[in-house]
Amino acid sequence: MGQNDAHRGMDKVSATAVVADPMTDRLLVVQAQSGDSRAFGELVTRYMRQAYFAALGLVGNHDDALDLSQEAFARAFRARQTLDPERPFYPWLYQILRRLCFNFLRNRKSRAAKLVAAGGWLADEADARAAAQSPERATERAEVRRRVQEAIATLPAHEREVLIMREFEGLRYREIAGLLGIPIGTVMSRLYAARKALAAALGGKP
Amino acid sequence: MRDIDLQADERARHLMMAALDGEISAAEHAELEHLLEGDPALAAEWRQLSRVKEVTKTMSMREPPQEVWEGYWMGVYRRFERGFAWILVSLGAIVVLSWGAWEGLQGLWRDQDLPTVVKGGSLVLVAGLVILVVSVVREKLVIRQSDPYKDVVR
Numbered sequence: 001m002g003q004n005d006a007h008r009g010m011d012k013v014s015a016t017a018v019v020a021d022p023m024t025d026r027l028l029v030v031q032a033q034s035g036d037s038r039a040f041g042e043l044v045t046r047y048m049r050q051a052y053f054a055a056l057g058l059v060g061n062h063d064d065a066l067d068l069s070q071e072a073f074a075r076a077f078r079a080r081q082t083l084d085p086e087r088p089f090y091p092w093l094y095q096i097l098r099r100l101c102f103n104f105l106r107n108r109k110s111r112a113a114k115l116v117a118a119g120g121w122l123a124d125e126a127d128a129r130a131a132a133q134s135p136e137r138a139t140e141r142a143e144v145r146r147r148v149q150e151a152i153a154t155l156p157a158h159e160r161e162v163l164i165m166r167e168f169e170g171l172r173y174r175e176i177a178g179l180l181g182i183p184i185g186t187v188m189s190r191l192y193a194a195r196k197a198l199a200a201a202l203g204g205k206p
Numbered sequence: 207m208r209d210i211d212l213q214a215d216e217r218a219r220h221l222m223m224a225a226l227d228g229e230i231s232a233a234e235h236a237e238l239e240h241l242l243e244g245d246p247a248l249a250a251e252w253r254q255l256s257r258v259k260e261v262t263k264t265m266s267m268r269e270p271p272q273e274v275w276e277g278y279w280m281g282v283y284r285r286f287e288r289g290f291a292w293i294l295v296s297l298g299a300i301v302v303l304s305w306g307a308w309e310g311l312q313g314l315w316r317d318q319d320l321p322t323v324v325k326g327g328s329l330v331l332v333a334g335l336v337i338l339v340v341s342v343v344r345e346k347l348v349i350r351q352s353d354p355y356k357d358v359v360r
Contacts, residue, residue: 037283041282044282045278045279048278052274053267056267057267062268066274066278071285073285121267121268122266122268123267148261148262164267167262167263168265168266172227173224173227185220188219188220188223189216189219189220192220192223195226195255195259196255198258199254199255199257199258202258202261
């Protein structure tokens with residue numbers, strides 16, 4: 001999967017994602033491998049938003065997402081000699097990041113409770129429109145957002161990961177499958193399971 | 207027969223997902239329409255999933271303050287700067303402590319009044335520590351590299 005492909009279809013975070021030039025990525029990786037921390041800094045600047053939002057979707061709060069995504073970059077820098085410059089940078093970084101996030105979730109007690117308690121990681125564009133219409137409508141929308149957030153928090157991590165990538169990062173199936181190293185059919189099955197759980201949480205009253 | 211049903215269910219689910227996410231071809235769309243027309247339960251499920259999509263479509267992840275991005279690289283840089291500093295501190299501590307231990311043991315062994323059993327005990331202690339260090343280092347450097355499960359997310 002090429003870097004341009006990896007960014008195509010990121011409609012939801014397109015304002016925050018940077019479309020990278022794979023050739024420049026390659027050069028930056030080679031320079032970073034020779035010890036140039038500024039070149040690595042350029043890679044960080046290029047992918048920090050993607051990494052942060054990927055972590056935010058998995059762990060559900062700002063502080064942990066920031067901490068884990070920065071740690072992923074630090075580990076990537078330490079392991080930079082193992083990266084093949086011919087291969088795209090972000091999928092490699094993502095493997096480090098998701099391992100960190102999954103370990104973090106496994107070690108964190110009452111994960112779901114903390115995710116819900118942290119709250120506020122989802123923003124609802126419809127909130128503002130609803131607020132302009134009526135306070136009742138705004139309350140209803142806020143309740144829907146709360147329920148969605150809670151339902152996402154209680155999903156198994158593998159399903160949540162795919163749902164976040166599709167719904168909030170705007171990745172296409174092929175891109176998700178490439179990042180996770182799974183067949184597209186598995187991506188769709190996980191999405192289906194996640195959406196069924198959300199449907200149950202919304203109880204037919206979205 | 208049951209396998210065929212399961213495959214048909216999975217096919218319907220995949221078609222619904224593809225339709226919701228705009229990744230469906232015209233032929234697949236027609237196939238889904240056909241399935242929905244012939245199966246009221248599936249049609250009800252489709253409406254339910256479509257409502258979920260309508261809700262999540264308006265949501266996005268909250269953007270952090272701009273300062274987060276401005277200080278991001280420095281945060282990463284500090285991490286590997288501190289990592290390097292910890293390596294230096296650890297190496298220095300090992301050298302200094304080893305020297306201190308060696309000096310202490312030499313004094314102990316030179317002491318004529320000290321019982322032989324204590325001297326022998328200190329020797330055994332040093333031997334045990336050396337074996338422990340070698341064992342840990344070997345595990346880190348050799349065994350871990352060949353562990354087929356080291357990358358498994360548990």
